[in-house]
Amino acid sequence: MSRPAYIPNFDGKRALILHRVHPVVDAISRQLAQLGISCDHCWPALPASAAGDADLMIFDADMGHDEQFPWAAGAAPMPAIALIGSEAPGRLAWTMSRGADAHLLKPVGSGGVFTALVMASNAFARRLATRAELNGLTARLEQREVIAEATACLMLRANLPAETAYAQLRRDAMAARLTIEAMAEQVVQELRGAHVHRRS
Amino acid sequence: MAWQGDTIPIGVLFSASGPYAAIGGEGLAGSILAIDEINSNALYDFKLQPHVRDPLGITENYAPLAADIVATSGARHIIGCTTSWSRKEVIPLLEKSDTMLWYPCPYEGFEVHEQVIYLGACPNQHILPLLDFALPRFGADGYLVGSNYIWGWETSRIARDAMEAAGGRVAGERFIPLGDIDVDRIIQEIRIKRPSFILNTLIGPSSYAFLDAYEALAQEDPAFQPTVRPVLSCNFSERELAQVGKPAHGQYAVSPYFQNLATPENRQFLEVVRKFAPATEHVSAFFAQAYAAVNLLAAGLSATGTDDTRAVLNAVAGRVVTAPFGPVEIENTNNHTVLTPRIGRAGSSGFEIVSDLGATIRPDPYLARATAKPFKQVSHLRVVK
Numbered sequence: 001m002s003r004p005a006y007i008p009n010f011d012g013k014r015a016l017i018l019h020r021v022h023p024v025v026d027a028i029s030r031q032l033a034q035l036g037i038s039c040d041h042c043w044p045a046l047p048a049s050a051a052g053d054a055d056l057m058i059f060d061a062d063m064g065h066d067e068q069f070p071w072a073a074g075a076a077p078m079p080a081i082a083l084i085g086s087e088a089p090g091r092l093a094w095t096m097s098r099g100a101d102a103h104l105l106k107p108v109g110s111g112g113v114f115t116a117l118v119m120a121s122n123a124f125a126r127r128l129a130t131r132a133e134l135n136g137l138t139a140r141l142e143q144r145e146v147i148a149e150a151t152a153c154l155m156l157r158a159n160l161p162a163e164t165a166y167a168q169l170r171r172d173a174m175a176a177r178l179t180i181e182a183m184a185e186q187v188v189q190e191l192r193g194a195h196v197h198r199r200s
Numbered sequence: 201m202a203w204q205g206d207t208i209p210i211g212v213l214f215s216a217s218g219p220y221a222a223i224g225g226e227g228l229a230g231s232i233l234a235i236d237e238i239n240s241n242a243l244y245d246f247k248l249q250p251h252v253r254d255p256l257g258i259t260e261n262y263a264p265l266a267a268d269i270v271a272t273s274g275a276r277h278i279i280g281c282t283t284s285w286s287r288k289e290v291i292p293l294l295e296k297s298d299t300m301l302w303y304p305c306p307y308e309g310f311e312v313h314e315q316v317i318y319l320g321a322c323p324n325q326h327i328l329p330l331l332d333f334a335l336p337r338f339g340a341d342g343y344l345v346g347s348n349y350i351w352g353w354e355t356s357r358i359a360r361d362a363m364e365a366a367g368g369r370v371a372g373e374r375f376i377p378l379g380d381i382d383v384d385r386i387i388q389e390i391r392i393k394r395p396s397f398i399l400n401t402l403i404g405p406s407s408y409a410f411l412d413a414y415e416a417l418a419q420e421d422p423a424f425q426p427t428v429r430p431v432l433s434c435n436f437s438e439r440e441l442a443q444v445g446k447p448a449h450g451q452y453a454v455s456p457y458f459q460n461l462a463t464p465e466n467r468q469f470l471e472v473v474r475k476f477a478p479a480t481e482h483v484s485a486f487f488a489q490a491y492a493a494v495n496l497l498a499a500g501l502s503a504t505g506t507d508d509t510r511a512v513l514n515a516v517a518g519r520v521v522t523a524p525f526g527p528v529e530i531e532n533t534n535n536h537t538v539l540t541p542r543i544g545r546a547g548s549s550g551f552e553i554v555s556d557l558g559a560t561i562r563p564d565p566y567l568a569r570a571t572a573k574p575f576k577q578v579s580h581l582r583v584v585k
Contacts (some may be wrong), residue, residue: 006361011568034312034534036568109295110313114566 008118011036016054018046018068019083024108028058028083031113044068051077056120058104061095062086074099079120083108101127143181150184153191208507209249210235210497211269211299213280213290214490218257219379220404222439223486224282227304228252229477230490231279236476238498246501248494251275255286262286263293270297276507277302279493282486284308284350287316300509302497304489306434306455308354309565315509317496317516318536319489321456323358324564326434327399329541330454331362333555334432339396340368342432345386345410346401348375355401355434358567371395376402381409387417394423400433400451407436408444415447426450437484441546448546456539457485457525458551469524482550485525492523496530536563 015032019025020043032039040054048070050057059068061082071077074097082100084091095103102120104112147169154165173183212231215224235248251273255261262281269275270293278294279302281287287303294301294315306320334342340363346352352375360370371393374386383406390398402410414431418424431451438459441448459470459482469488473480499521500512517532529538540560544551 006357007567009568030533031312034568035566110315111311114310 008121009036010055010117013037013055014053015039016046016050016057017041018057018059018064019043020060020063024083024106027108027110028104028113031108031111035114035117046070054078056117057081058083058116059098059100061091061100061103062106064094064098066098069098073097076101079117079124081116081120099127140181143184146188147180147184150187153187157191206246207249208246208501209251209273209275210494211266211273211275211278211280212250212252213255213262213266213269213278215255215257215282215286217254220257220282222404222443223305223435223437223484224257226437226439226484226486227280227282227490228254229480230304230487231494233473233477233480233487234491234494234498237472238494240476244498244502248498249273259283259285259289262289266290266293266299267297270299276300276509277497277512279304279490279497281305284311291316298509300513302493304493305486308351308358309567310354312534312536312565314513314535316535317493317513317530318534318563318565319493319496320485320537321434321454321539321541322536322563322565323355324567324569325456325539325541325561326454327355327358328362329561330432330434330452330543331359331366333454333543334397334430334452335363335366335368338428338430340366341371341396342368343371343390343393343395343398344373344401345398346375347378347403347406349378351403351435352401356399359399368396376406378403379405381405383410383413386410387413390414390424391417391421395429397429398431400431401435403435404440407433408440411444411447411451426452436546437486438482438550439484441550442482446548449548451546452554453544453546453551454541455485455544455551456541457488458542458544458553459483460544460550460553461525461542462553463526465522465526466524488524492525492528495523496521531563534563534565536565538562 015037017025017028017039025041029039045068050070056079057076058081062085066073076099079101080099082095082103083106084095084103085106101123102116104116150169151162151165154160154168155162169183169187170180173180176183212228214228215221216228232250235250238244239247251269253265253269255265266278269278277300281290281301281303282305284307290301291313293299299315301316302319303316304319306326307322309322342359342363344356344359346356356373363370372389372395400407400410411431414424423429427450433453436453470483473483496516497512500515501507503515504511517530517535520527520529526540531538538560540558542553543555545554
């Protein structure tokens with residue numbers, strides 16, 4: 001599908017509410033049921049299986065603490081919605097440190113859950129995409145050294161100026177359908193192999 | 201709390217004047233009819249005392265007038281509102297004063313409020329059944345035109361999803377300010393784009409101007425006649441049809457109620473209309489749903505002996521009751537009504553019902569369970585004259 005649906009749909013999803021027994025949990029459960037979402041409720045700890053079982057999480061910001069979560073701060077493996085009663089700066093700071101994708105203010109009445117879900121799902125998708133892009137960029141950054149080394153190898157081997165050696169590396173990578181980093185790795189390995197071989 | 205004496209105050213809050221007076225007036229008339237009928241019925245041991253306010257179609261007037269009803273009459277129940285904006289304006293007052301709003305109009309969904317009872321259709325009961333009917337017959341490349349506010353935006357958005365799921369494409373989408381009657385550019389664009397149909401979510405005078413102009417186009421070019429490229433609506437009703445007249449003939453509307461509904465419930469209802477409001481010429485869903493709202497409220501009051509909002513809600517929710525459009529039920533999980541959508545084709549004697557599957561549709565205000573269906577494309581089979 002080339003675009004997200006115009007009408008977000010959560011039918012059949014599973015939610016986890018991390019909050020002590022309270023009318024707010026009932027109000028949220030009722031709203032979730034409207035959206036076709038079944039929910040489990042737990043307190044004080046999230047079960048270790050939560051990451052695999054639930055599609056989204058609503059957690060209490062008032063009495064919450066880091067030890068409740070089986071994952072690191074900011075690394076919730078699902079859209080996470082903070083349930084905020086106290087707007088005290090310390091609680092808000094903790095909520096942000098957990099990396100809430102959206103929030104709901106207590107008390108919860110007849111509305112608000114759908115909005116929070118739509119926004120949290122969107123923020124979570126962006127969070128995943130950003131992390132994937134960052135991982136890719138970091139990996140490429142780490143391989144800068146090997147490209148420099150491969151370019152130097154080619155320069156020495158064929159007595160080429162730097163630009164020509166780099167251009168050749170790029171051409172070879174394209175011809176072999178490899179990333180330039182992978183091609184560079186190959187050039188360096190070959191040369192190291194030859195070097196070792198010659199010395200033995 | 202139990203009421204004092206035998207009179208129960210209720211609020212009636214409709215704009216019988218202003219830009220959407222034609223529809224607001226229907227809500228008012230339907231409410232008053234039901235109140236008159238109930239007050240003459242010896243089976244009820246109370247009388248309803250209506251406290252009527254007219255916000256003149258101005259959104260900002262609704263909340264102060266609702267507050268005025270509550271403060272001066274002690275009413276715990278208000279029948280009223282036509283537009284979603286007016287309903288949203290009233291909701292904070294409902295919460296503060298523990299008052300129930302009986303909202304008798306179709307709307308765009310995405311709301312479930314504990315203190316609102318929704319008598320009209322939500323999208324899985326209006327736009328989706330309308331497209332179910334129209335897409336296989338006329339094609340899936342619709343043109344969307346509406347008044348520039350939430351009803352048009354959201355209904356069009358749902359339509360866009362359904363059309364694209366059916367393999368269609370949106371031929372164009374235009375919104376014009378409420379009350380605007382300058383539709384020439386839209387007509388020109390439709391002439392060029394030649395969509396399969398036009399979805400019209402325009403309100404009041406804008407809609408009438410559009411229907412007039414579209415008929416003029418069809419006169420020039422038969423490819424725009426309603427048998428080929430019809431105009432579809434989820435809000436066009438009897439009184440408006442009478443006002444527009446011939447230019448609207450052949451166009452389609454979806455509604456749980458049409459005056460021409462040939463059911464025992466409707467015959468009985470029209471009998472009541474003749475008896476209590478003999479001057480009434482046209483009866484629409486807006487009228488019938490307001491009438492049903494008051495009757496439902498009276499049933500709740502009667503069953504509980506109190507006008508406490510929660511007690512009345514508990515008494516009516518989940519119970520099947522008779523309304524002009526047949527047996528209906530207020531879904532107890534979302535306060536919306538289980539309804540049977542019908543498709544009507546406009547003509548000289550009102551809407552001719554061309555599709556009535558007779559199947560009730562449970563309300564799904566967040567479209568949680570509605571799945572987009574691919575349609576068999578038949579647009580290429582259309583005879584273009």
